[in-house]
Amino acid sequence: MNQTLTTIFALTVACVTGTAQAQDVRGDAKAGASKVAMCIGCHGIQGYQASFPEVHKVPMISGQGAGYIAASLVAYQKGERKHPTMRSIANSLTEQDIADVSAFYENQVAPSTATKPAREPSVQVAELLKRGACISCHGDNFAKPIDPSYPKVAGQHADYLYVALKSYKIDKNPQVGRTNGVMAGIAQQFTNQELKQLADYIGRLDGDLKTVPQAKFR
Template structure:
């Protein structure tokens, strides 16, 4: 498993570099991003908001998420490596500068909480699965300090979203769903759906820097 993770991590760094070599040179402006997020807040700016594709789940918390990951995710939607139709349509309308600005804006809106150095102890089954997947090797010992900016913080993310996202890495043959990622594809395929549910529930229970910032007119 250790050699597998090292090999896949190296491949991921290569892919991240080729995906965003030009985009990484663009500096994001959080103030500009705040003026460009009208479409984002329609889903990500309503606490408790659910969507129904590919199944019903809460939209992910993105305020406080790392800018590098938000950039990588939006570029993946734009390139079709992530197949969610509405996100691909939205990402396709964004320039590299727009993506950088939105990423900077959302990164700046975290909770500001001080997180523990390591994740809290969960059930024996959760601990076993976390070790099997090598989750802390990429996402950090508290699952909120990833080793590379293009990796996400996952601690405290919604459990139902995490479960759907993890399952999507196992799907390679559907035109509208699935995610192509060399590391996560290999890892997710080790687990059954029930095991992914256990992992998602545990990760969601952890303290988080992320939150959903409610749109002002919905407060």
């Protein structure tokens, strides 16, 4: 087992334990529908773009796994993700709110059954995917993560993926960056150009992620 896979395995064990604890609070998708007013202004508008820390499309979260959405919001609360707006929003949520909102977004899109990307990577991108052991965490078609707290990434906006991947390389910046033992180690292996190649490929894949406009934006 190479060093990357060894690190992933060790941190996955810890992550599974944490996820099991988080699942003690059960989400109610119906209750979540009444708690997403602060989310839909960005995540409920197709093609909406953020300008911090650089211009990129706001990530699609409809169809994303509830465990990942919950883990992300908790990471903002803890300061492990340093986006000021998202941290402010996350800090306003209780554990039950997070569970309900996460269940709501997971249930908006039925998961696909695809197990293999319809689009094959180039030889160069295939080598990058192998180096990062990407499928070992994000699963079949990059949409069947091995742990609920890991994201589906197939079909996510490529520009967002690129910004997110770069953020794991940022250290000691109070406003920008992400702290994650697995992803930081993986992202550091790549140049920004290589991260962009990965993001562009994964963003072109068919996946579960969608932007589902809410009633006030339709």
